Amino acid sequence: MTSPAVWASGLRKRYGKRQAVDGVTFEVGRGEVVALLGPNGAGKTTVIKMLLGLVRPDAGEVMLLGRPGTDPQSRARVGYLPELFRYQPWLTAAEVLRLHTRLASVTVPAAEQQDCLGLVGLADRAGDRVGGFSKGMQQRLGLAVALVARPELVVLDEPTSALDPIGRADVRDLLLSLREREVAVLLNSHLIGEVERVCDRVVILDHGRVATSGTLAELLGQRELRLRLEGVTAEAESCLGSYKKEGDQYVVPIIDLETVPDLVAALVKLGVRVHAVEPGRITLEERLLDIIRSGETS
Missing domain, CATH: 3.30.70 (Alpha-Beta Plaits)
Structure with missing residues (x-):
């Protein structure tokens, strides 16, 4: 049986006196789109950082694409768009993608990298320096960076926060296309309407714990x-x-x-x-x- 794209069990993290994450357990199946929802401070971003090895959990286990989260190779096929990001302003969009394919140790032809920019609506801005991009354009570039290395799992932390309605619709179509290609997606978003349109399952966090989880049909059955x-x-x-x-x-x-x-x-x-x-x-x-x-x- 194929292992899930994400398997997290009993994740805990404390910062000083505050218990940021308290026993979080969930999984994301291959080709599944799952959303993390909850109020500010619920622990969503901390959970994502623990999954990706950016924060060390105090307790719990993580498996990514069938490998232990402690193994750097578990993240080789993972694309990530953080909530806060910044790219070198002196680089062009095309150069940013080339840099990230090198960092991922993946060979991606220049034409495929250009197609990736086209996928996020930046095909005609490939030669422009990132320093002149608006916040929305930089977020589109961040999506391209997350996708360029042909990931099997994509983790997106607030991917539409700086986008206009057209940009949000583009991201929604992109997520649906990833699901059709059986790429797993873990999404953290405050735009609940977008979540309802694209997600297979939802995990709701509150005060660092899983308050409830399930398919939309299960959660919205009433x-x-x-x-x-x-x-x-x-x-x-x-x-x-x-x-x-x-x-x-x-x-x-x-x-x-x-x-x-x-x-x-x-x-x-x-x-x-x-x-x-x-x-x-x-x-x-x-x-x-x-x-x-x-x-x-x-």
Whole structure:
């Protein structure tokens, strides 16, 4: 059986009195796109740095592409875009890619390096010095650096923070193309809408621990019903069960859409006027906020 692209077990890291990461365990399968989510200070970047050997864990084990994380060769087929990065301003974009292929000890033809720049929208800026690039262009170059050595695993820490909406859409398409090529991706992003569009699974961290993890279907399985009602009595509120009020709407969690006609019929029978009924799913952002606010752990 093929080993996972990332296997992390019981990772712990303390800085002084602060426990930054506390027993984090998860994995990323080959060709899978997995997102790390959580509030600032949840431990996401520290986890990524421990995976890549940039920070030594106090406890725990890491395997990358079937090799122990302590083996430098485990990172030979890993592409990485850090949250904070800087390239030599006197180099051109093409020279930056040449430098990083040499550092990776990988032979990549010049035409393939040019194609990599084209993949991130910088084909016409290959000869321009990096010092003149905007933040968004430098982030695009960082993506090219992460991809140029033909990695089997790509780790991206906030890859769209400096990009405009078009740039974010380009990155989304890029991630989908990596998945089609069975390249594993570990993504840390605060842009939850982008995560919902591209990720197979999500790992939510809070206070250095895994609060919950699973596929989007598993995490967002709960549905909700939005009803715009008039003349709601105490008896009708009891019929609604657990709900929250948003303006003139009652938001009711439901499991099965088949129960909706019976609920509406019961409300009408109680004299409630039903102006609108809108079923929908809990969003990933709502699920994330619920987990963090409730301190839920799994």
